[in-house]
Amino acid sequence: MVKANKNNSLDLTLAKPFEPLLNPCRYKVVYGGRGSGKSYSIAMLLVLAAYKEPLRILCAREIQKSITDSVHQLLVDTIDRLGLLGHFEVQKTQILGKNGSRFLFEGLRSNISKVKSMEGIDRVWIEEAESVTNASWDTLIPTIRKDNSEIWVSFNPLDEMDATYQRFVVEPPPGAFVVKVNYDENPWFPETLEAERLHLKAKNAALYAHIWEGDCYANKDGAYYADHIIDKQISTIPVDRALPVNTAWDLGVADATAIWLFQVHGKEIRFVSYYESSGEGIQHYLDELAAYKHEHGIQWGHHIAPHDIRVREWSTGQSRQEMAANLGINFDIAPSLPIIDGIESVRRLLGAAWFDEENCKAGIRSLRNYRKEWDDKRQAYKTKPLHDWTSHCADAMRYCAISADTWESQPVLSLQTSRMRLAAYVAGDSSIGY
Numbered sequence: 001m002v003k004a005n006k007n008n009s010l011d012l013t014l015a016k017p018f019e020p021l022l023n024p025c026r027y028k029v030v031y032g033g034r035g036s037g038k039s040y041s042i043a044m045l046l047v048l049a050a051y052k053e054p055l056r057i058l059c060a061r062e063i064q065k066s067i068t069d070s071v072h073q074l075l076v077d078t079i080d081r082l083g084l085l086g087h088f089e090v091q092k093t094q095i096l097g098k099n100g101s102r103f104l105f106e107g108l109r110s111n112i113s114k115v116k117s118m119e120g121i122d123r124v125w126i127e128e129a130e131s132v133t134n135a136s137w138d139t140l141i142p143t144i145r146k147d148n149s150e151i152w153v154s155f156n157p158l159d160e161m162d163a164t165y166q167r168f169v170v171e172p173p174p175g176a177f178v179v180k181v182n183y184d185e186n187p188w189f190p191e192t193l194e195a196e197r198l199h200l201k202a203k204n205a206a207l208y209a210h211i212w213e214g215d216c217y218a219n220k221d222g223a224y225y226a227d228h229i230i231d232k233q234i235s236t237i238p239v240d241r242a243l244p245v246n247t248a249w250d251l252g253v254a255d256a257t258a259i260w261l262f263q264v265h266g267k268e269i270r271f272v273s274y275y276e277s278s279g280e281g282i283q284h285y286l287d288e289l290a291a292y293k294h295e296h297g298i299q300w301g302h303h304i305a306p307h308d309i310r311v312r313e314w315s316t317g318q319s320r321q322e323m324a325a326n327l328g329i330n331f332d333i334a335p336s337l338p339i340i341d342g343i344e345s346v347r348r349l350l351g352a353a354w355f356d357e358e359n360c361k362a363g364i365r366s367l368r369n370y371r372k373e374w375d376d377k378r379q380a381y382k383t384k385p386l387h388d389w390t391s392h393c394a395d396a397m398r399y400c401a402i403s404a405d406t407w408e409s410q411p412v413l414s415l416q417t418s419r420m421r422l423a424a425y426v427a428g429d430s431s432i433g434y
């Protein structure tokens with residue numbers, strides 16, 4: 001802890017981990033567990049900065065339905081605590097400094113165009129940034145372009161695959177100041193929170209590590225595959241043009257369709273991409289695959305789908321299998337096996353699996369979170385999976401695993417095969433159009 005300043009009536013004390021925030025830096029990122037002093041410290045530093053010189057400070061978060069969701073009140077309390085009320089005018093939706101400083105408050109998701117048009121922002125503070133999406137970051141960051149402007153980020157990590165965690169902790173921008181801080185470094189850690197902390201510590205170790213120690217939430221309770229995918233299996237997996245790319249699908253009618261794209265090399269199964277969408281007809285997915293094929297210059301191997309692809313659609317009288325076949329994708333139907341046997345097959349397959357970190361990100365996240373359904377009455381897990389956002393991805397993986405007989409030991413495409421395919425393509429053979 002340092003006494004940063006003693007200036008007239010101002011008694012400014014900053015906890016040690018936050019000291020580097022006093023130095024200029026493009027990105028200042030503070031993350032960690034509950035009650036570590038993140039919000040208080042940043043509020044204090046920004047109020048002091050706005051008091052010292054005229055600054056435009058945007059306080060944003062992913063979703064801000066009303067001003068009460070924002071740090072407006074925290075800033076007002078901080079101004080009061082610092083004895084600076086005489087230097088600011090507090091309005092309902094903004095705080096104005098008598099020196100021309102201005103605090104503004106916005107939600108990124110609903111008001112991104114407004115944020116984009118804001119000029120001359122000196123500081124942005126993104127609070128509770130764990131839920132900020134890549135889309136929001138990609139739009140926000142280029143709009144903060146004034147000389148010496150700074151982006152301050154504070155959050156409690158939730159999932160290691162979250163955009164904010166990936167962007168600022170896993171691969172921080174060069175020169176960024178990034179610090180993890182927990183309750184034990186907060187000299188003012190309140191008694192009430194201490195009681196809560198001890199209570200949770202005794203009750204739930206995983207949740208405790210997340211909430212109080214600032215770790216990502218790794219709730220493996222009831223998870224089928226969380227222990228079967230280790231970080232070592234996730235890296236950059238380039239697409240090998242000498243190997244066919246196979247696909248394994250789960251087709252949703254009303255809900256999501258999920259597709260794993262994988263290559264087989266000896267005993268290795270390399271998942272090179274994952275695609276998921278919803279509310280689209282089969283044509284959409286075939287178009288996506290066509291684009292993928294074109295981009296990577298690959299040949300298709302097997303396409304695997306569950307047996308319900310044979311069901312005829314009342315609107316066309318055709319099954320989706322027939323529709324896909326007309327468009328050049330011939331599906332192999334995965335055998336019908338009890339789910340639990342399929343889950344065992346996936347576990348075996350995961351032992352030999354590799355995943356491309358970037359292109360399989362969403363799929364890995366779903367697989368790690370795919371879990372058993374909890375039965376509240378019996379206070380025990382049911383023997384079946386929970387149907388949620390992870391199901392389609394996990395089902396597609398299951399169809400992949402139980403069809404291993406179909407795609408195992410695929411030959412490396414010989415040059416001749418490639419030439420033949422090329423010749424067929426030139427001759428207009430529609431079966432290789434996708």
Ligand SMILES: Nc1ncnc2c1ncn2[C@@H]1O[C@H](COP(=O)(O)OP(=O)(O)OP(=O)(O)O)[C@@H](O)[C@H]1O
Binds near residue numbers: 032033035036040
């Ligand atoms: N500079 C300070 N002066 C006085 N009290 C402080 C100061 N910093 C933190 N505290 C106390 O510590 C508590 C926790 O701080 P703060 O709310 O900033 O933590 P946080 O890391 O933002 O927590 P959360 O992750 O729950 O949002 C505050 O409610 C306040 O009681």
Ligand SMILES: [Mg+2]
Binds near residue numbers: 038040
């Ligand atoms: Mg906080």
